Amino acid sequence: xxxxxxxxxxxxxxxxxxxxxxxxxxxxxxxxxxxxxxxxxxxxxxxxxxxxxxxxxxxxxxxxxxxxxxxxxxxxxxxxxxxxxxxxxxxxxxxxxxxxxxxxxxxxxxxxxxxxxxxxxxxxxxxxxxxxxxxxxxxxxxxxxxxxxxxxxxxxxxxxxxxxxxxxxxxxxxxxxxxxxxxxxxxxxxxxxxxxx
Amino acid sequence: xxxxxxxxxxxxxxxxxxxxxxxxxxxxxxxxxxxxxxxxxxxxxxxxxxxxxxxxxxxxxxxxxxxxxxxxxxxxxxxxxxxxxxxxxxxxxxxxxxxxxxxxxxxxxxxxxxxxxxxxxxxxxxxxxxxxxxxxxxxxxxxxxxxxxxxxxxxxxxxxxxxxxxxxxxxxxxxxxxxxxxxxxxxxxxxxxxxxxxxxxxxxxxxxxxxxxxxxxxxxxxxxxxxxxxxxxxxxxxxxxxxxxxxxxxxxxxxxxxxxxxxxxxxxxxxxxxxxxxxxxxxxxxxxxxxxxxxxxxxxxxxxxxxxxxxxxxxxxx
Numbered sequence: 001x002x003x004x005x006x007x008x009x010x011x012x013x014x015x016x017x018x019x020x021x022x023x024x025x026x027x028x029x030x031x032x033x034x035x036x037x038x039x040x041x042x043x044x045x046x047x048x049x050x051x052x053x054x055x056x057x058x059x060x061x062x063x064x065x066x067x068x069x070x071x072x073x074x075x076x077x078x079x080x081x082x083x084x085x086x087x088x089x090x091x092x093x094x095x096x097x098x099x100x101x102x103x104x105x106x107x108x109x110x111x112x113x114x115x116x117x118x119x120x121x122x123x124x125x126x127x128x129x130x131x132x133x134x135x136x137x138x139x140x141x142x143x144x145x146x147x148x149x150x151x152x153x154x155x156x157x158x159x160x161x162x163x164x165x166x167x168x169x170x171x172x173x174x175x176x177x178x179x180x181x182x183x184x185x186x187x188x189x190x191x192x193x194x195x196x197x
Numbered sequence: 198x199x200x201x202x203x204x205x206x207x208x209x210x211x212x213x214x215x216x217x218x219x220x221x222x223x224x225x226x227x228x229x230x231x232x233x234x235x236x237x238x239x240x241x242x243x244x245x246x247x248x249x250x251x252x253x254x255x256x257x258x259x260x261x262x263x264x265x266x267x268x269x270x271x272x273x274x275x276x277x278x279x280x281x282x283x284x285x286x287x288x289x290x291x292x293x294x295x296x297x298x299x300x301x302x303x304x305x306x307x308x309x310x311x312x313x314x315x316x317x318x319x320x321x322x323x324x325x326x327x328x329x330x331x332x333x334x335x336x337x338x339x340x341x342x343x344x345x346x347x348x349x350x351x352x353x354x355x356x357x358x359x360x361x362x363x364x365x366x367x368x369x370x371x372x373x374x375x376x377x378x379x380x381x382x383x384x385x386x387x388x389x390x391x392x393x394x395x396x397x398x399x400x401x402x403x404x405x406x407x408x409x410x411x412x413x414x415x416x417x418x419x420x421x422x423x424x425x426x427x428x429x430x431x432x433x434x435x436x437x438x439x440x441x442x443x444x445x446x447x448x449x450x451x452x453x454x455x456x457x458x459x460x461x462x463x464x465x466x467x468x469x470x471x472x473x474x475x476x477x478x479x480x481x482x483x484x485x486x487x488x489x490x491x492x493x494x495x496x497x498x499x500x501x502x503x504x505x506x507x508x509x510x511x512x513x514x515x
Contacts, residue, residue, distance in 0.1 A: 092493065092502035099396035099448045100263060106447045107261050107324035135260040174260075176253040177398055178202055 030068035030075060033160055033194035037061050041191045042081050047183030056097065058111075060085035065194045067160060069149070072120040077127060077144075079190070081111040101177040108134050125162070136173040142166040147191070158196035165189045203401070206250030211243035211405035215412035218242035223420065225282060235416070236429025240409035241274020244436060247405020252398060262447060263402070265320040266439040270432060273313060277428035306427035307350065313435060314346040321439050325446050345459060346438045353434055355467040356380070357425040376466075377414045379475030383461060384410050386482030390458045391440055393489040396448035403440050437462060451492070457485035 042058040060082035067075045083105035086097050098105040115129035121143070128141045147161040167187045171179050222235030248255075248267045255264030318339050319326060326335045384407045392400015410433070417424035441458060444450035450458075461481035466474035 090498065090502055092496060092498050095395040095449055096397075096502070099394075099398075100261070100443070101396045101398045104261060104447065106328070109328060136256070171253065174253065174256060174264075177251075181202055 030066045030071070032197045033065040033067050033158075034197050035061060035063045035065065035079065036159075036193045036195055039193040041189070043189040043191075045187045045189070047185070049181050050183070053187075054088070056086055056088040058082065058085050059087055061190075061192070063192075065160070065162070065192070067194075069160075072125055073118055075115075075118045075125060075127075077113070077115045077118075077129070079113045079192070083109055083111055102175055104134055127164075131168060133168070133170075133173040134175055138168070138172055140166060140168065144190075152195060155195065159193060160196070161191070161193045163189075163191050207247055207401045207404055208408060210250045211247040211408040212412065214246035215239045215243035215409040218409070219412050219416045219424075222278070222424075223416065223422070235422075235424045236410075236413045236426065237274045237277040237432040239413045239416075240406055240429070240432055240436070241271050241277075243409030243412070244402060244406040245271040245274070247408070248402050251401050251405070262321040262324070262439075262443045263398070265323075266317065266436070266443065269313065269317045269320065270436055270439070273428075273432055273435065277432065281426075281428065303354075306431065307347070310350050310431040310434065311343070311347060313431065314343055314438065317435055317439055318342050318346075318442065321443055322446060342438060342442055346434055349438065349462055350430060350434045352463050352465055353430040354427075356465040357430050357468075358427070373472075374418070375472050376475055377418060379472075379479060380465065381407070381411050381414060383465065383475075383478040383482060386461070386479060386486060387437060387458055390454055390482060390485050390489065391444045391448075391450065393454075393486060393493070394444045394448040394450035396444065399440055399444045399448055403437075406436055451489075454485040454489050457481050457488070461485070 037060060040061045042061045043055055044058075045053040045055045048054045058081045061079065062082075063077065063079035065075065065077045083103045084098060086094060086103060086105070088094055088097060097103055100107070103111075110132075112132045113129055114132075115127045116139070117128045119126040119128075123146055125144045125146070126141060127144055128139065130137045131140050142164050143166075144162045144164040147163045149158070149160045151157070152159050165187065167185050169184050170176075170186050171184050218239035218241070219235055222238050245267065248263070252263065255267050257268075259265045259268050322335075322338065325338070330338065385404075388400050388403035388407050390400075391403045394400070413424045413429075416422070441450075441455065445452075445455045458481075461478040464474075464477040464481060466477070
């Protein structure tokens with residue numbers, strides 16, 4: 001004879017098993033991945049006096065990626081770069097780059113990119129979104145390449161990496177100071193590592 | 198590069214605009230009257246053209262401080278000029294002190310300036326209000342700058358307007374040429390002070406405005422006309438208070454040079470003062486510029502970014 005409480009626990013176990021089976025049978029949904037600022041890089045290059053490229057980096061990159069490996073088109077990305085964190089290996093030049101001549105960092109503390117649509121293209125993602133620089137928002141399309149996926153041995157969290165390189169015309173965003181001698185085109189190189197939340 | 202990116206947009210184009218502005222003012226002035234708002238139109242034109250040539254057209258609505266200052270200053274200059282065309286001509290002056298020197302006639306232009314400055318300051322410092330300051334700090338900064346603007350307006354009035362007559366200003370000096378030179382040296386020093394902050398652009402647009410001020414003074418010198426009016430000094434005060442606030446809060450113009458620059462303008466002498474008093478603002482700005490150059494040239498910088506040399510490397514203590 002099966003006692004009533006035994007019947008109840010059997011029923012509960014069956015329901016849990018069915019739920020688990022159902023969950024594995026459905027396609028994985030897009031998870032949220034938080035950008036790891038410590039292991040992500042935002043680099044830019046600008047041509048100096050029409051001669052050579054000089055590079056600078058932003059030390060503070062944050063944001064989230066919604067990424068589904070099985071359905072990349074469901075992905076989205078939201079990146080925020082702190083304009084005050086610019087580093088060009090020269091303190092005087094850093095202050096100039098942060099001034100109203102260029103980044104105007106006190107008035108526009110962040111540079112942001114928010115995706116609007118994502119298309120899968122082989123291993124790459126073609127991401128169309130809004131880049132906001134100096135308060136001017138422009139739609140751009142960038143290609144991001146997935147550079148790897150794994151598990152962080154310390155946090156035991158899943159990790160994913162993306163790399164993207166794209167060029168914007170700074171004068172489109174009102175950054176006109178010395179446009180010409182200092183290249184109008186800025187190339188951004190983003191290498192993002194994100195951990196699954 | 199120097200010609201195309203600095204001299205043409207920062208000097209030549211503003212000079213052409215200023216000459217057109219001053220000629221327009223002179224030829225549209227009513228017969229038998231002194232010129233009206235020649236300064237506002239001329240300085241507004243040189244500043245506006247210099248700003249656009251150096252920094253491009255601002256977006257509408259403007260999104261940052263210098264763009265908002267551009268819109269306010271150029272709109273003020275155009276309106277001052279248009280309204281001046283419809284003012285009735287002055288009657289003959291038979292008394293020593295002009296009616297404009299009476300407190301009642303002072304109130305209207307001063308109130309108009311307070312309103313314009315009261316609109317310009319929060320527009321220029323909007324990012325500080327939004328991101329940095331508490332409500333109390335915002336009130337203190339905006340209130341303090343507005344009070345400074347009013348005091349500067351009164352100083353400029355005594356420097357440019359009061360008791361300016363066709364006869365020589367000082368015995369032995371033809372129409373105060375030295376005085377004009379010292380005024381121009383003061384505004385040139387102000388442009389250099391702004392330019393030695395972290396943003397070269399602010400110095401360049403102040404330099405473009407300086408070109409307009411110089412053209413007004415030279416035109417006044419040759420035509421024996423009184424070129425500066427209430428609207429003109431309001432525009433000058435708006436411009437220097439706005440650019441100074443932007444240079445200090447957004448472009449790293451440090452406290453002491455900023456205070457010296459602010460004090461220098463308050464030291465502009467009244468028309469009745471002896472000529473040597475005009476040296477005081479120049480001296481104050483010379484100290485401010487020296488401080489800025491000294492501080493930048495002493496910063497550890499193995500590449501001498503500002504070209505103030507010699508290159509300096511910070512050595513670790515043994």
